[in-house]
Amino acid sequence: MRTMLDRLPGPIGFFFRRLLIGVGLLVAVAVLTFVMIQSVPGDPARLLLSGDSGGGSEEAVEALRAELGLDRPLAVQFLAFLGGMFTGDLGTSFVHRQPVMDLIASRLPNTLEIVGAAAVLSALAGVAIGLLSAIVSRDRRGGTVFSTFTSLGLSAPVYVTGTLLVYFVSVKLHLLPAGGFASWSQDPGRHVQLLVLPVLTIAIGLICILARATRSSVLETRGQDWVRTAKALGHSPVRLWLQAVLRNSLTPVVTLIGLEIGVLVGSTVLVEQVFNWPGLSSLLIESVAHRDYPVIQGVILVTSAIFIVINIIVDYLYGVLDPRARSGS
Structure with a gap:
């Protein structure tokens, strides 16, 4: 892959090399985000049913967990999340019951x-x-x-x-x-x-x-x-x-x-x-308070993607101002 990119013309190869690095970084962010969210104490289903009081029957909690997909193995949940990241489907909000992309699009x-x-x-x-x-x-x-x-x-x-x-x-x-x-x-x-x-x-x-x-x-x-x-x-x-x-x-x-x-x-x-x-940040704070995993993951991914895209553009502008940067000199 590296050899193929090196054969492209200077600016094009420079751009695609940065783009490939950006995709790798976004996948790494997705992995870290999923692991960190799953390690946070608290059950979203129980919280949605009973708030912070800890009530709600176990049957209702288990039924809601199944409805939200939280009863699936973590590996299955992660693969679904990773697949949705590349298809633009970041899931449905636990709280708002709306597609995450719609919520992000309204706040972004x-x-x-x-x-x-x-x-x-x-x-x-x-x-x-x-x-x-x-x-x-x-x-x-x-x-x-x-x-x-x-x-x-x-x-x-x-x-x-x-x-x-x-x-x-x-x-x-x-x-x-x-x-x-x-x-x-x-x-x-x-x-x-x-x-x-x-x-x-x-x-x-x-x-x-x-x-x-x-x-x-x-x-x-x-x-x-x-x-x-x-x-x-x-x-x-x-x-x-x-x-x-x-x-x-x-x-x-x-x-x-x-x-x-x-x-x-x-x-x-x-x-x-x-x-x-x-804005997007206030949506993130609300989602953290309610353990709304899909929205948290979606906001972090979109924010990271914006940051990565900005840095790719800056790298390209840096190469325009200083052509030595495109050749790695």
């Missing part, structure tokens, strides 16, 4: 909206702030001020940042609503208002990370020979900084963006709770 766009908006805002603001800081504050004092402010942004957990934003922006200044959800189709203006604070909450930390990475990379790149050559050729300052310096500084930043987007997906767990946003 809300989570992707927050993550996508935060990623775009972070990339634009982080790169711009880092570049401006490298251009303006070249002395040690300027670097200390920049480092202090970015460290503050990085040190605050998302639930602290979200709470502070709600207190000052919503409670004190009355600029934006504190939380809730309104669909775009029903009220676009209200939807955007409710989106601002969750996006800012998870974007602030990533903006600081990207700003620091961009500043460090730009300061390192501007001393290279080709930058001095471009300057000697009389290139304008804008062209010099954007083409000669920034473009050659973006390779590590692009890689960092891809890795941190996965962190953004994880950050939505707390953000969706703070702002009462009905």
Whole structure:
């Protein structure tokens, strides 16, 4: 298989090699998820029938276990789960009695909206702030001020940042609503208002990370020979900084963006709770509380698949920016 992929043209072979690795990672996630869920104490059937009180007759519990497929051997359950993963059938929710894919499809766009908006805002603001800081504050004092402010942004957990934003922006200044959800189709203006604070909450930390990475990379790149050559050729300052310096500084930043987007997906767990946003992470928390195994497995798989796809795209972009990466150099 490796030899066949190596015979493909550079970009195509590079993409399919990453895709094959991604499939392997997804299978590994499926195995770990299934094992970890089965090792958690608690019987979903008993919980559904009686809540946390522990009631319910044994006959009713066994009948529900058979209905949910929990009476089958673990190996059979795992093979059914693995087969459904490749066919798009992740089972039926124990609690909602709906297909898991339907539940995920109803919540996923809300989570992707927050993550996508935060990623775009972070990339634009982080790169711009880092570049401006490298251009303006070249002395040690300027670097200390920049480092202090970015460290503050990085040190605050998302639930602290979200709470502070709600207190000052919503409670004190009355600029934006504190939380809730309104669909775009029903009220676009209200939807955007409710989106601002969750996006800012998870974007602030990533903006600081990207700003620091961009500043460090730009300061390192501007001393290279080709930058001095471009300057000697009389290139304008804008062209010099954007083409000669920034473009050659973006390779590590692009890689960092891809890795941190996965962190953004994880950050939505707390953000969706703070702002009462009905996304994928809040569905996961509800499912864990009710031992809804199919939904837990489905959400983790979909989230992992998103993370893997993002990293494949980032690897490809890395290869575009630096062709040596495609050949493994």
